[in-house]
Amino acid sequence: MATSAALPSASVPPETWAAAHDQMVVTLRDLIRIPSINPPPLEAPDGELRVARYLAEQLRALGLDPVIVEPEPGRGSVHARLRGDGTGGDPFLLLSHLDVVPAPADRWSHDPFAADVADGYIYGRGAVDMKGMVALELGVVRQLVAEARAAGRDPARDPIPGLRRDVLFTCTADEEAGSLAGARWLVRQHPDWFQAAGAVNEAGGVSVTVAGRRFYPIQVAEKGFAPYRIHVTGTWGHGSVPRDDNAAVLAAEIVRRLAVPGPVRMTPVMSRFLEAAAAALPDDAASVLRRIGRGELDPASADAAIDALCEPKYARTLRALIRDTLSPDVIHAGVKYNVIPGDAVIEVDCRVLPGTSEADMRAEVERRIGPDLLAQCTIELLVWGAPVETPAEGPIWDVLVATLFDHDPDGVPLPVMVPFATDAKAIEALGVPTYGFSPLRLEPDEWFLDRFHGVDERVSLDALRFGLPVLYDVVRRFCG
Ligand SMILES: [Zn+2]
16 A cells, blocks of 8 residues: 555554554444344344444444434434534535345355454455445544544544544435435434535445456446336236237236337446546557447447447446436236236336436336337336436545545546445435445455345455545545
């Protein structure tokens, strides 16, 4: 790790960082061992509250005054505040969520809730999504508190030496199931937990190696979601006399029409992403990316070019980030093999780019189904989550880029959109710009997104060791 004298972390002794790393690892393993599964299982419905209590205990041990709220039984969120001297403007928010998705253990090589350490990795559900970041953020809070104590200050009441803004530490419940018992409730009831000049959250700042170059995509935008339930009406009948209006047959044709890849549309974020990636890659790859970024290729050619350029795992993601997508994921029809179904239900997961409204998406679904089959359908919106976009410029952006660069001069930070949703959607209501920035430097063959919700979810000790001083420097620089 190359650190310059200008980095605040460089004035912290190496043995202090080593001890902080060890403590962070203990914290992460403790967090993983408290299964905070969402949706909460009947046998252990209070996992999020237990994690919130664990963190509150850690914060109290530091001398802070954490607050826990529980809008529904067992659904706990936790918050604490470190003070600056107030001369630097609005606070900075260290945001995270406490819940994890289920982890059926049968395909894992380690118990998903044992937090085993093996081959330099911590295994367990939540290692990357996102208890690893909770541990990093708590590690930064611990270091700042230690500095306050060393200066003879009370960290619960006095300003942390050198901080001109407050630092908010907010961990929410229920992110994995729509945030209704978490950030969406908290934004209405406790907006002060979020009100900040900006926030760092999950899903960015993690290195990805492509063609020998190490990139750090920083999340500045995320797609919106518009899942629809489509009710298809046919005619019931006897299976011995086939009918053209068999609802299963109609549904099959509708699914085929929905699943076709749609047109490419470049957003400012993805244009910048492709341009920045092109600038760091060899000429032939660069010219293809630039042509895609300028919208010069038709959809089929753009997809073929992406497939030729990238491994399938990157290609799938990139193709999803340059268009609105439709994924038909549920089909139900039929009661018995000899009964022609008169009803079918399709659920299609639509993800929209910034600039696409729910009405636009619905119109596209209707257009694809086509007038002939639309007459047999009713379309119901299940839930709407608007896309979010944060500017890839300004003081926070500049600090994130400069700090990554100082810690990894060979790395290429660049702005990116993600295809999924995070709590950024909920806190956008307060106008807080949120950056996906949980800094981890990974080995070239690691594919971080596969770890999200995946089997054998894990994070390497070296990646965490890299991340802690990076996040500390971001806080010190932006709040200093
Ligand atoms: Zn997450």
